Structures are given as structure tokens and as C-alpha cells.
Amino acid sequence: xxxxxxxxxxxxxxxxxxxxxxxxxxxxxxxxxxxxxxxxxxxxxxxxxxxxxxxxxxxxxxxxxxxxxxxxxxxxxxxxxxxxxxxxxxxx
Amino acid sequence: xxxxxxxxxxxxxxxxxxxxxxxxxxxxxxxxxxxxxxxxxxxxxxxxxxxxxxxxxxxxxxxxxxxxxxxxxxxxxxxxxxxxxxxxxxxxxxxxxxxxxxxxxxxxxxxxxxxxxxxxxxxxxxxxxxxxxxxxxxxxxxxxxxxxxxxxxxxxxxxxxxxxxxxxxxxxxxxxxxxxxxxxxxxxxxxxxxxxxxxxxxxxxxxxxxxxxxxxxxxxxxxxxxxxxxxxxxxxxxxxxxxxxxxxxxxxxxxxxxxxxxxxxxxxxxxxxxxxxxxxxxxxxxxxxxxxxxxxxxxxxxxxxxxxxxxxxxxxxxxxxxxxxxxxx
Numbered sequence: 497x498x499x500x501x502x503x504x505x506x507x508x509x510x511x512x513x514x515x516x517x518x519x520x521x522x523x524x525x526x527x528x529x530x531x532x533x534x535x536x537x538x539x540x541x542x543x544x545x546x547x548x549x550x551x552x553x554x555x556x557x558x559x560x561x562x563x564x565x566x567x568x569x570x571x572x573x574x575x576x577x578x579x580x581x582x583x584x585x586x587x588x
Numbered sequence: 589x590x591x592x593x594x595x596x597x598x599x600x601x602x603x604x605x606x607x608x609x610x611x612x613x614x615x616x617x618x619x620x621x622x623x624x625x626x627x628x629x630x631x632x633x634x635x636x637x638x639x640x641x642x643x644x645x646x647x648x649x650x651x652x653x654x655x656x657x658x659x660x661x662x663x664x665x666x667x668x669x670x671x672x673x674x675x676x677x678x679x680x681x682x683x684x685x686x687x688x689x690x691x692x693x694x695x696x697x698x699x700x701x702x703x704x705x706x707x708x709x710x711x712x713x714x715x716x717x718x719x720x721x722x723x724x725x726x727x728x729x730x731x732x733x734x735x736x737x738x739x740x741x742x743x744x745x746x747x748x749x750x751x752x753x754x755x756x757x758x759x760x761x762x763x764x765x766x767x768x769x770x771x772x773x774x775x776x777x778x779x780x781x782x783x784x785x786x787x788x789x790x791x792x793x794x795x796x797x798x799x800x801x802x803x804x805x806x807x808x809x810x811x812x813x814x815x816x817x818x819x820x821x822x823x824x825x826x827x828x829x830x831x832x833x834x835x836x837x838x839x840x841x842x843x844x845x846x847x848x849x850x851x852x853x854x855x856x857x858x859x860x861x862x863x864x865x866x867x868x869x870x871x872x873x874x875x876x877x878x879x880x881x882x883x884x885x886x887x888x889x890x891x892x893x894x895x896x897x898x899x900x901x902x903x904x905x906x907x908x909x910x911x912x913x914x915x916x917x
Contacts, residue, residue, distance in 0.1 A: 505774070506776075507777075507789045508789065508791060509789060509791045509831070512787075513789070514786050516788070517746065517749075517786035517787065523732070523747075524778070526772065565773040565774050565817075566773075568818075572817075580728075580729070582771075582773035582774075
């Protein structure tokens with residue numbers, strides 16, 4: 497797999513197109529994006545100015561985001577009893 | 589369901605949508621929907637037209653579904669006699685149950701896919717207009733799956749790029765569904781558009797939001813209320829197929845998981861959020877007006893249908909998940 501970091505979180509129209517989905521698999525984890533290894537995925541990353549990183553670095557970014565989300569969740573009043581605490585996730 | 593928007597049309601297509609009797613006379617259809625009010629009507633004028641229902645005036649409590657549940661049942665879809673409810677949370681388990689409304693009663697249908705830790709389906713979004721063409725996507729916890737239902741069986745199709753729960757959605761068919769917001773640990777601005785095979789990025793919400801109510805199409809949708817992770821929202825946003833902009837504000841208290849349905853964005857009903865489970869309002873494209881409250885307050889229900897055939901099924905009542913359903917007629 498290939499691992500990329502996006503400078504900012506949030507995607508706009510055209511970030512991933514149907515044509516992209518036809519030629520490579522992509523998985524979003526906020527600022528971290530994971531693709532299969534092929535030239536189309538690399539071209540997509542260049543088009544969107546994504547920085548290629550290692551899997552370990554990608555996992556660290558995701559862990560930091562989830563830890564921050566868990567801290568925020570712990571602090572606030574839960575209005576919804578079925579609102580569930582965020583959790584860490586192992587990147588694929 | 590609208591008259592087909594392309595291809596060869598038959599008189600029965602007009603009669604299925606607008607009614608009428610044989611022998612057919614084009615004058616029967618003067619002024620209906622977008623059809624000319626006089627003179628010549630061509631077959632092409634009927635492309636994509638939809639009968640406009642009279643607005644409902646009251647809630648009628650119907651028979652209950654077999655297994656009460658909430659978490660939006662991945663948002664039911666459908667028109668009169670053509671509703672389907674998908675997945676949900678029973679209070680103890682996330683389930684893949686499917687219920688169909690036949691015009692007078694609910695019946696169970698084939699179960700959604702899913703296994704292991706993702707067994708069942710809750711907190712996903714849905715699109716489609718009929719029980720023969722419904723879709724469900726995302727769900728607990730951080731799911732990226734997409735399922736399609738053809739009226740008898742489920743199939744698994746292209747994944748969303750970003751898996752998420754508390755995602756909302758809409759769409760006129762399973763070839764044009766829209767997913768908006770959600771939660772993957774963080775509240776997401778992510779919008780994705782489905783074309784029947786794959787999901788592509790749409791315009792971002794201005795604020796990361798989960799548990800919105802969404803109604804409309806891939807090119808004209810209304811997103812309402814929800815949570816930004818700190819507070820519940822009262823604001824709404826309109827999507828034009830490219831970007832989101834501010835819509836009118838609801839009068840009901842801020843809340844999550846409102847029930848949303850309606851013929852299109854500019855006739856969107858919103859009822860029962862976590863902030864006020866009985867409230868009910870109608871959007872006309874500019875502003876909301878207050879409508880008759882639910883008989884039994886509920887949020888996170890399955891909802892769908894049109895102006896005079898809306899339904900809000902099961903959901904979280906005042907103190908428990910209720911099996912009852914209400915129709916807006």
C-alpha cells in the first residue's frame with residue numbers, strides 16, 4: 497500500500513473522482529490516505545499535493561487524531577446516550 | 589416515481605405516474621407537474637415529470653414494525669406503499685433487518701449483508717426512492733461499505749473512500765446517492781457522490797457534522813442540524829452538486845438525527861430531532877414553517893416518502909425505542 501499525508505483535513509469536489517475509483521483503491525482516515533500501489537494512485541497524490549509517508553508515520557498521525565478526539569469526547573457532556581467514544585484504529 | 593427521463597415512453601408510463609383512464613387523452617394531463625397547460629403536449633414533455641402530491645395535514649399512527657429500533661434505520665426510503673427500512677439499533681444490538689411497507693402493513697424482507705464485528709447496520713445513510721432501488725452506506729463503526737437492495741435481495745457494491753458512522757444521505761436512485769458528514773473519530777466535512785458503482789468526492793460541508801438530516805438529490809440537497817462535536821446545531825445547508833451554502837434555520841431546538849423526507853429539497857420535511865422529538869417543520873427552499881407535531885415524539889427514525897405520503901417509523905421515543913410508525917397524510 498501507499499501512504500500519504502494531506503496538509504489539511506477535508507476534501508473538495510474533484511479530490512477523488514469516479515475515474516480515480518475505477519483505477520485504484522483508496523481509503524481515507526482524515527488527513528491520512530492509503531492507496532494501492534500503482535501509477536494512477538501516485539498521479540492522484542501528485543494532483544492533490546499529498547506527501548508520501550511511511551505506514552508507521554501514517555499510523556502516528558491517525559493515533560494522534562483519535563487520541564485528541566477521545567480527549568474531546570471525554571470532556572464534553574454526552575447528550576446522546578448512544579454517542580460512542582472514538583477509538584484507535586489500525587491503519588490498513 | 590417519475591416518468592423515465594429518456595428513451596421510449598408508453599402511455600402506461602403517463603398513467604402510472606399521473607393516473608387517467610383509457611382511451612387516453614393528452615388533455616387529461618394539462619398543467620400537471622411541468623406539462624403545458626394547453627395546446628399540444630408531446631411525449632418528450634413527460635420526460636422526468638413527477639406527479640405532485642397534495643401536502644399532508646395530519647399524522648396517522650400505523651401498524652408497528654416487528655422489531656423496534658433507532659439509529660435512523662439507515663434512513664428508510666420510498667413513496668406511498670413503497671417504503672423500506674434498513675438496519676438499525678434495537679437498544680441491545682445492531683441489526684441488518686429489512687422491513688417493507690405494502691400500503692397497509694409492515695413485513696420483513698431479506699436481511700442486509702454483514703458479518704463478524706460489523707454484523708448488523710446502524711448509523712449509516714441511505715438513498716434511493718423506492719423499495720426496489722434502495723441503498724445503504726457507512727455505519728457503526730467507521731464502516732465504508734455500500735449495500736444496494738433491489739426489492740428482494742441485497743448486494744455489496746463500491747466502498748466509500750472514507751468510512752464513517754452517523755453519516756447521512758439521500759438520492760433519487762442508487763445511481764445517484766449522496767453521503768454527507770459523519771464521524772470517523774472526528775466530525776467530518778466529507779461529502780461523497782455515488783454513481784451506481786463508485787464514490788467520488790463532493791463539495792465539503794463548511795463545518796464537520798455528524799447525524800444530520802439530509803433530503804433531496806445529488807444535485808439539490810438540504811442538510812439539517814446534527815452535531816459538530818461540541819454542540820448540537822440548528823443550522824441547515826444546501827448542496828448544489830458542487831458546494832454547500834447556508835440554508836434557512838429551523839425553529840425547533842437544536843438537535844441530532846432529525847427525521848427527514850420529502851419529494852425534493854424544496855419540499856423537505858424535518859421532524860423529531862434529539863432536541864425536540866415531536867416538532868415538525870416544512871422547508872420550501874427559503875424558509876421553514878411549523879407543521880403538525882408527531883402523535884408520538886421520536887428521533888433517529890426511518891423516514892421517507894413525499895408530501896402526502898411521508899412516513900416516520902420506529903425511532904427513539906421519549907423514554908424508549910418505539911415500534912410504532914406514523915404516516916403524514
